[in-house]
Amino acid sequence: MRSVRARKLINALVTLACGSCLLAALVPLLSTLWLVVSHGVAGLSFDFFTHLPAPVGEAGGGVGNSILGTILIVGIACAIGLPFGIGAGVFLAERGDGRFGRVVRFTAEVLAGVPSIVVGIVAYDLVVRPMGHFSALAGGVALALLMVPTLARGTEELVRLVPNTLREAALALGVPAWRTSLSVVLRTALGGILTAIILAVGRAAGETAPLLFTALNNAYWNVRPDQPTGTLTVQMFNYAISPYEDWHQKAWSTALVLLLLIGGLNLLARFLTRKSYKAG
Amino acid sequence: MVLVVGGLIVWSLADLAVPAARSLGFFRFLVGREWDPIAERFGALPFIYGTVVTSVLASVLAMPVGVALALFVSDMIPARFRSWISFPIETLASIPSVVFGLWGLFVLVPVLRGHVQPFLAKTLGFLPLFQGPPIGLGLMAGGVILAIMILPTIASVTLEVLKTVPLTLREGALALGATRWEVIRMVVLPYSRAGILGAGLLGLGRALGETMAVTMLIGNSPEIRASLFAPGYSLPAVIANEFAEATGAIHMGALAGLGLVLFGTTLLLNSLARLLMSAVGGAGRVAV
Numbered sequence: 001m002r003s004v005r006a007r008k009l010i011n012a013l014v015t016l017a018c019g020s021c022l023l024a025a026l027v028p029l030l031s032t033l034w035l036v037v038s039h040g041v042a043g044l045s046f047d048f049f050t051h052l053p054a055p056v057g058e059a060g061g062g063v064g065n066s067i068l069g070t071i072l073i074v075g076i077a078c079a080i081g082l083p084f085g086i087g088a089g090v091f092l093a094e095r096g097d098g099r100f101g102r103v104v105r106f107t108a109e110v111l112a113g114v115p116s117i118v119v120g121i122v123a124y125d126l127v128v129r130p131m132g133h134f135s136a137l138a139g140g141v142a143l144a145l146l147m148v149p150t151l152a153r154g155t156e157e158l159v160r161l162v163p164n165t166l167r168e169a170a171l172a173l174g175v176p177a178w179r180t181s182l183s184v185v186l187r188t189a190l191g192g193i194l195t196a197i198i199l200a201v202g203r204a205a206g207e208t209a210p211l212l213f214t215a216l217n218n219a220y221w222n223v224r225p226d227q228p229t230g231t232l233t234v235q236m237f238n239y240a241i242s243p244y245e246d247w248h249q250k251a252w253s254t255a256l257v258l259l260l261l262i263g264g265l266n267l268l269a270r271f272l273t274r275k276s277y278k279a280g
Numbered sequence: 281m282v283l284v285v286g287g288l289i290v291w292s293l294a295d296l297a298v299p300a301a302r303s304l305g306f307f308r309f310l311v312g313r314e315w316d317p318i319a320e321r322f323g324a325l326p327f328i329y330g331t332v333v334t335s336v337l338a339s340v341l342a343m344p345v346g347v348a349l350a351l352f353v354s355d356m357i358p359a360r361f362r363s364w365i366s367f368p369i370e371t372l373a374s375i376p377s378v379v380f381g382l383w384g385l386f387v388l389v390p391v392l393r394g395h396v397q398p399f400l401a402k403t404l405g406f407l408p409l410f411q412g413p414p415i416g417l418g419l420m421a422g423g424v425i426l427a428i429m430i431l432p433t434i435a436s437v438t439l440e441v442l443k444t445v446p447l448t449l450r451e452g453a454l455a456l457g458a459t460r461w462e463v464i465r466m467v468v469l470p471y472s473r474a475g476i477l478g479a480g481l482l483g484l485g486r487a488l489g490e491t492m493a494v495t496m497l498i499g500n501s502p503e504i505r506a507s508l509f510a511p512g513y514s515l516p517a518v519i520a521n522e523f524a525e526a527t528g529a530i531h532m533g534a535l536a537g538l539g540l541v542l543f544g545t546t547l548l549l550n551s552l553a554r555l556l557m558s559a560v561g562g563a564g565r566v567a568v
Contacts, residue, residue, distance in 0.1 A: 017348065018351055032380065115543070117542075118542055118546075
């Protein structure tokens with residue numbers, strides 16, 4: 001056995017090494033955030049939020065249509081994905097202990113790891129091909145497919161936290177099981193589920209890959225779900241890989257808008273979680 | 281419904297890929313080395329190679345850092361600091377892939393080209409891995425950005441696994457006079473080995489399917505080269521770049537076939553990871 005001193009020294013060295021791993025992990029995070037803010041701020045103005053993108057070399061212009069497009073597509077995704085995701089989650093928590101439930105749960109877990117680009121291909125086959133052209137609807141379907149598994153798992157965890165006594169009380173009053181699930185259990189878990197929804201929305205807003213060949217892009221205003229639609233992420237991708245200096249600048253600014261949106265949603269979720277913990 | 285989604289994925293991929301499979305031949309498609317949409321010659325091998333190289337590089341880089349980070353948080357610092365550290369990890373996980381791509385293009389690539397790659401070429405240049413001109417864009421850039429992106433996954437899942445190690449075991453070892461490192465080495469790591477492996481597989485699965493950042497950094501050239509400095513191409517990247525402009529049913533089918541390969545691989549890895557995680561008990565319930 002080594003001397004006590006040597007063992008203490010090794011302990012200190014390993015602690016130091018692990019601590020520096022933490023610092024190493026922080027470097028890219030801080031670097032990314034700092035650069036997005038410092039580069040991005042220069043291009044931000046009121047016009048950037050409200051105007052259409054300008055052609056290369058022309059000053060001004062904005063990403064107003066992309067902001068609208070992101071909201072539109074994420075909205076469609078929520079309209080399709082939320083009922084199914086939450087429904088599946090409630091089912092798993094309330095009735096999911098049998099064999100069927102286990103299979104569904106395992107599928108949801110594994111599906112949560114399916115690459116988003118693959119889901120994009122599915123949405124292409126389901127929506128774009130029959131319609132004959134790219135559309136916001138297709139983008140929404142792709143994002144909805146991505147939302148369902150994660151949302152189902154999240155909802156299940158939260159619904160399971162609802163105390164059994166509440167269920168029993170409702171059932172004892174003669175309330176049918178489905179009404180108990182809907183108006184007692186779901187309602188109790190609502191705060192937490194809201195948080196899960198906000199996180200899912202934030203994640204969906206940051207997706208790019210499945211939108212490239214479903215929603216495509218659009219340089220003009222669009223609110224029609226059957227037309228190609230621009231989004232912040234795809235617009236940013238196009239700016240970033242272009243060879244033009246002023247477009248690179250716009251890529252950073254678009255990234256800043258995107259991060260503000262997602263960061264805002266995450267902060268909101270955190271705030272809600274803290275509040276519901278306090279209440280409980 | 282979840283099952284329906286699963287079924288839909290398989291069905292539509294197959295739906296698109298079948299015409300290509302008929303005309304190309306499944307096996308020839310998998311091992312073909314040539315990708316020429318104009319001549320309608322499609323081989324998947326360069327993309328599989330690029331995906332595997334970048335993902336393995338990412339795991340090799342991110343595994344030690346992620347596990348060390350998780351150990352540091354769970355076993356080396358006072359409990360009240362833990363939540364401070366989970367916040368930056370979550371933030372890192374919530375940054376969209378394209379933003380990492382942007383950062384990679386304008387920060388990582390110049391650093392690799394100007395400093396890291398010349399240094400590696402000078403010191404380890406005798407290995408075929410580190411030969412050729414230091415371009416910056418290429419397999420190495422793709423691997424490094426993936427490492428950064430899967431780090432939060434690995435760290436947070438490992439952390440969940442470490443939480444399942446009973447406190448009494450740790451206390452027992454400490455009471456026998458072990459230092460904190462000895463507790464980790466002799467008690468914590470052996471107990472959580474399977475779970476940590478699962479965390480690594482989840483990270484690997486995520487790296488395989490990651491699209492945007494890799495598309496922006498890997499160089500997008502369907503070649504098979506031994507050097508990490510050389511540009512390559514990955515499965516998701518070629519789908520992202522060519523799908524919207526595919527020139528015909530066969531081209532599109534070939535791309536869907538690549539998607540099918542990708543889907544199958546990640547499915548396999550994820551199932552394996554989940555099985556490993558549920559082997560350690562409660563940790564299988566982490567939603568990542």
